[in-house]
Amino acid sequence: MARTERKRDVVIVGLGWTGAITGIELAKEGLDILALERGPDRATVPDFKYPQVIDELRFGERYGFMQRPKASTLTIRRTTDETALPYRRLGSFLPGDGVGGAGIHWNGQTWRPQTQEYRLRSYVEETFGADIIPEGMTIQDWGVTAEELEPYYDRFEYMAGISGQAGHVNGEIIEGGNPFEPSRSRDYPLPPLKQQKDSMLFAETAQAMGYHPFPRPAANASAPHVNEYGMQLGPCNYCGFCARYGCLNYSKAAPQTCVLDALKRYENFEYRVNSEVLRVDLAPDGQSATGVTYWDAETQEEVTQPADLVILAAYSIHNVHLMLLSGIGEPYDPATGQGTTGKNYSYQMNGGTTMFFKDRNFNPFASAGSSGMSINDFGIEQIDYAAEGFIGGSYMTCGHSNGQPIRGIALPEGTKGWGAEWKQGVGEWYGRSTGLGSHGSNMSYADCYLDLDPTYTDPHGRPLLRLTFDWKDNDIRMTQFMRRKIEEIVQAMEPDTWQSSYKGDGARYDVRPYQTTHNVGGAIMGTDPNTSSLNRYLQCWGQHNVFVMGASAFPQNIQYNPTGAVGALAYWAVEAIVNDYLPDPRPLV
């Protein structure tokens, strides 16, 4: 069975952050828009309502808001010699589905990359020389600058109601903020979150050591906020259920709280759920898209959906999967370095030290997803790569994002993981430990990429996406550098005992423990069609009416959580579409 629907001006694939932003900005132009979301509909009420949503088993452990591997997954291997096997159960990363996407179940940590991160290869070559770039490392410039993107970060942060303290406004360094951030045009819309005892202890210690602590920027509203779409955020009540949960309190920025109810008022906007796009349909000459084909789960049939403009706004790896399935761009070949679709997948290199304080109670349940104090003194622009022997950097944060007990109560090294010792330990140590963690960059490499799996298929019979990725010496050296810096601060904080967890020499990628959902690359932006999939406006080089949103555009991972950059790029790209593309559809570069 198959049916063909009436042609639309725009079809948007996925209704998370970028789908919602592009949806409302294009709806304002009066275009006839259809958004297709593969998962179910979701709204604060009933899906995130108190108390049902603060259920650690259902959402924290059983991933109630995440993609179901049965419906959609990928295969993973560490090297091209290995046979990739299915990611049968979620672990290392947790893609979302459903309306709101990953924008509902994030912690809310919202950053702007440092100025040099957008021109990382140029920065390294100019400052340290090209010969410090290790063989096989494929870092590139973005083709867009911090200065160009500033207004779009500002807009995203005011739309999302970010709580924080600016450190660098119109060229002036502001006490109490991050002095290493790119200059911004104004402060955050909301003041910082309240801080916990452990965060304050870290901040005092770091300050005394000459570092520059500041409150971690948070999409957890510290006060009431009304955004440009008239959407209202309420102040966060520190329930301790952010990551993996929808917000019960209209406090955490999400497509639901910030955009969707305003977007749904536009009669020229329609969205359909349980509608998984199977491929982008290309014109016979391959130079443009004619629309998409999707699976309508309700009627159990394939639907041909013609459209003049196709916006891929799915999760990063799913954008790449759709491009590979549709023949958009040439698939990247690691043997020759030719092709761009799937190129430069990268992940994130994190590590941390856990501290135990017998006589302190940090009440970890009284927290928000982005609670905590950070320093950026070891950011990408602060490190002498030639002297330290790696390219990259990291911020570090102390604080709790939650106190949920199932996912693990830290116990001092040597404590048995079960039995009487474990039971006594969880009673003694719950609330009496805290972490100082680094959230670091991950460079891109010739042999870390995405392509189609030769063996395994999804319920529609399509080949699964195949991910090839492993840790590299450069990035391990970065995290070991952070370990040394963190352990110095930890010792100055004087815990009773502490223990570290960082990737070491020979570490292999392990898909089982949760690490981060900051998967980036595969549809990267740049200035050269031979080495990038998208131009600086996120427009496909080969098909001018296809735009690809999201962290799939990053040529290597940044040292930060990606949502700030994803949101700013969406505003940047959609403005180019409205002002430049719609009046004269063509390649913008």
Next chain:
Amino acid sequence: MSRDYLSTTRRGFLGATAALPALVATGAPGRAAVADDVPLEQYEPEFLTPAEWAFVMAATARIIPSEGDGPGALEARVPVFIDRQLAGDFGAAADLYMEGPFVPDAPEELGPQSPLTPAEIYRGAIAALDARLKAGGRPSFVERDAKAQDAFLTDLSEGRVRLEPELREFWDLLLQNTREGYFADPMYGGNAGMAAWKHIGFPGARGSYTEWVGRAEDYPLGPVSISGERG
């Protein structure tokens, strides 16, 4: 074992009726009402056979023993939680990718690759462990004393008792599910009386702590559950 924890649930059941739609929505069995009402010894498992139930009772009682502060797995009714999880979507691998080919002996870093569901892994592993002990003419796991059970579980956890590759995830599942049954909301059958939350000082589903951020003293209020039970 304290009978108090085993008989707290009349009040818990009455309070829990409001949460029943949520239970149905999660795929948890609708027999919560009956199960919550009976002492652990009289509980009729939905998935586990009598021999499997005895194994899970004995093993979880060693993973979280009754001695010392705080409830043990039996006082918290962890075996009920495990039985219900295995009878439901978790046990059936309802959300997992279960298409072949399977490579169960693949490097463990590539994640579980067994063709068996979690429920089948429990079933297969308990049978395999019992058969191994019987073949050696030794007492079964449940017949052993606590010290010998601890020694066996230590060997299992450290890989000295080896299982077929298809079953090798058994210990990780058992440990994970025991902790889940201990700390999950009581509506799933474990954490009876929210005693595990009280043991560590977690206030449960209160969901609002604005006035408590940055304070150093112990939080004064006991836990509440999703169904409104107060501890």
